[in-house]
Amino acid sequence: MHSLSGKKVVLLGAGNVAWHLGRALRKSGAEIVQVWSRNPKHARRLARMLGATPAWDDMPIKKQAHLYLIAVKDDAIAQTVARIPKGNGITVHTAGSVSIDVLAQAATKYTGVIWPLQSLTAGHRINFRKVPLCVETSCAAAAKALSPFVHELSESVTALNSEQRAHLHLAAVLVNNFSNHLFALAEKVTATQHIPFEILRPIIAETAAKVQHLSPTRAQTGPALRNDKQVMQRHLQLIGNDKDLRQLYQLISKSISKHPH
């Protein structure tokens, strides 16, 4: 249960991903020795929760950690790498759409990426052992150094290179951000008719539940799939003057009709 005991970790970043990875690492027995953030308040808050020392601005990052975990905004990764001192540890970033190459100048012996493929919100607890971790390393020795961490954190670990991870990040945007926006557009449609969004929740849950065992290509149904022109025409009438929703409705319907279901 505590196979990471004796492992020292420095967290750089104090947002959603740092919150979840920090907690999960500590739960697995690792020692979070330091939490650095650009924002002193954020560094202090997360450090307190994890029993670590806070740091900010140009305060020095501790030496001799086994793992330096960067969980800052994508475009701040490069400058954050530069803060990490020379050592035998591994420097890791946690971004889906950033190549491992951003770590090329890291002063540690090894580099790698751990991307948790889940929508993480600080304070919203989840079972981290179920979060798929996409892992990339600079070499076989780096893979060996990172292996105990990732396998202790999650039961779902997949080795992916930067190109694969970038594609998977695009796919995640489609299923998470874009689906959620469809839910928001549906909320807008029901609001015009004074229907509570509540009534759509069971079908949203079932839509996600169905593809937990089926392929979505096989689960597809609806007017566009069966080319039901009458229903689609009626929907376009209801959409009326909402030009964006009209375009989106037509484009997705066309895409469904072309897809090999």
Added chain:
Amino acid sequence: MHSLSGKKVVLLGAGNVAWHLGRALRKSGAEIVQVWSRNPKHARRLARMLGATPAWDDMPIKKQAHLYLIAVKDDAIAQTVARIPKGNGITVHTAGSVSIDVLAQAATKYTGVIWPLQSLTAGHRINFRKVPLCVETSCAAAAKALSPFVHELSESVTALNSEQRAHLHLAAVLVNNFSNHLFALAEKVTATQHIPFEILRPIIAETAAKVQHLSPTRAQTGPALRNDKQVMQRHLQLIGNDKDLRQLYQLISKSISKHPH
């Protein structure tokens, strides 16, 4: 538990909706006296399961039922209504996007609509008490006649007129059919990189779980929301020559950026 005992029901249709409503009605104590379908095989199969008499083609529909439940394809409803004999019962259709007016010529005393707002598949058992039922009736007396049925079937019953139901049907297409198509497009993207779709299942489940208590407008995240042009540009590069996916990506991103989150 058996408050529908003594109630006689005729099912017209033997597809997914008839399968679920027939089972749920029977479980609540109603007697399914007859199952009619255009297809004799389908009529026999569902009738056997429900302990009913099968009928097809121009075979006569039984008189004196309390409820005639039409669950055929949208464009077959009108001709199916014409088969129902005169009587004191209520004729009901089960379609989301069809007005109650299609029942205007029904020979029974009352007419109504029961639309189960859920993705129903014959053979795939669900807790029907949790399925939201959208109900419309021709008059107050019809509402009284239908009330015991709907409240026995589900704990979520909402009165909606045909205009409201049509809008809700559009909203259901957005959250169910369109979201599922985004899952299918994501599956296609991951397949090009030899990544199993499996890895996306937890984030799909979490996306639906989040809006079970939050408004989707509040749950929105992602590059389009924070106007992260670099990530969006990278995604468009990955999409490459797939013109449909490119258009869809740009359109939904634009729609997210305009939506009041």
